[in-house]
Amino acid sequence: MIQLENIQVGYGHCVVAEHAGDLAFAKAKLISLIGANGSGKSTLLRAIASGQHLINGKVVVENKNWKNYTALERSKFISIVLTERAFSFFLSVRELLELSRAPYTNYIGTLSDVDHEIINDVLENFDLKDLENRRAGTLSDGQLQRVLIARAIVQDTVYLLMDEPTSHLDINHKADLLLLLRDYCHKKGKTIIYATHEIQLALSLSDEVVSIHKGIIAHQPTVDFQNSNRLETIFPSKNVIFENGTMAFRFE
């Protein structure tokens, strides 16, 4: 379980988002993180993953303060998907996945049969088999996005934090991928917390919703979130209508 105790996240002394009391994320859940642009979604994810931007409060993972884990221990609990793409575009898809087994390999990074097996499985599940020898620089944005998600899965951690994993993807890939991730969570007992702007997909597929509005972080089961009118307050627009968990545009 990941627990956030009285956390405040932000930059320097400027608090962007906070929550008084405990927030707890159980295992085997797909949790979406919703909020307007600049509300602190990415900041919150970074604060959990690396302690960066954590101004106050405590992150507790499996009943132990996250600060007291070594870097190597951390890498076996939480993996990340970032929006930044600072990696070498010369890497092939397979090499990219192989490097992500780093927490489990020896000092020089030798891969075992198990490592190869895991990589092959993920390549298969994420429909990347055809791309495995392609260089990252030759992939489209959407293909790259799928590779990055596969990369986090290959790291085989209990918790996965993803910053807008469905951006750049076609609508069919968005739906397929999120369903795949939900099944992955439920079957393997993993928890994915992902920031998203895809409200409708989030509402139909995620188990829980974390929302940030006016600097306050809230955490609810998806059903409660739908019934709470919070969507209208987070995304106020006379042209967008929210009704019973569905969303529609209405232009006058």
Add this chain to the structure above:
Amino acid sequence: MKKQFIILSNLLLVFFIADICLGTVYIEPQQVVDALLGRENPETSTALRYIITDLRLPRAVMAVFTGAGLAVAGLLMQTLFRNPLAGPFVLGISSGGGLGVALVIMGATALGIGTISSFGIITASVIGSLAVLLLIILMSLRIKDTMGLLIVGLMVGSLSSAVVGILSYFSSSEELQRYVFWSLGSLGSINWDDLLIIGLLFILAMLLLLWIIKPLNAMLLGESYAFSLGINIKKARWIIIIITSILAGSITAFAGPIAFIGLAVPHLARLILPTVNHKILIPTTLLLGATLLLFCDLVSQLPFSNYSLPINAVTSLLGAPLIIWLILRKRNLHF
């Protein structure tokens, strides 16, 4: 991959022997091989034997250390800064060495010390490189951002050149010529004692290198991902800086600032492999760097003539078109 290694190793051997054979005096390959293996050859005179073992062999060995060392240092900088234009001297190490040399050559008369020996020049270069190295390490304690460090390195380089510029403005033409000669590089003025020092430092750097192969590979994913994979980025960054400083610093001290090898060889190695996995890339870069500098040294000696070219001019003359060719072929360079 195995094929590339075998070809490169053979090429290295051929160039190594050729580098000893060719020069103002031509020596038969058989004589060179005999002398290297310690076999007696009735055709080899004592003078020729001296030329082989005390002049050309140290020169060829120095070319191997210099080529291999600068190439791998360049690779480390390209990976650390995720910048295909980085080379072994981006942290300002050669500029530091140059400043040290400029200070003793051009400052000596001003202080009334007289002319400085070649040993004095080497010492000055070592001290200059070390000073910049220390400065960079102290800065890296404060600067969390790797790109910031790159800019600081460039600024240190600019500062050094500025001081060198002022010094040369006020120095005599004779001093200026000595400095220019140093800055054009030379593999020839090396004796076995110098080689021992360089060799030991080289081995030390290679041992440290083994330690950071995994972090180097993880860094290809970018620092955030590397960190999330349990890699101690800070420690790796330190070790990378130290290895680069040892290699670039010691080589600059003895051979002067040799351009382009450190920038061009890693790209060439990536192209022929082709992979960015440092486990394979590092040995290839070492072999290729040594081979290429031996070749440059061969060219610079202008065999069968009484003239020779400065090594730094040759590496640039060959290196710059090479980079342009790479860009034309691949359209872009990666780190």
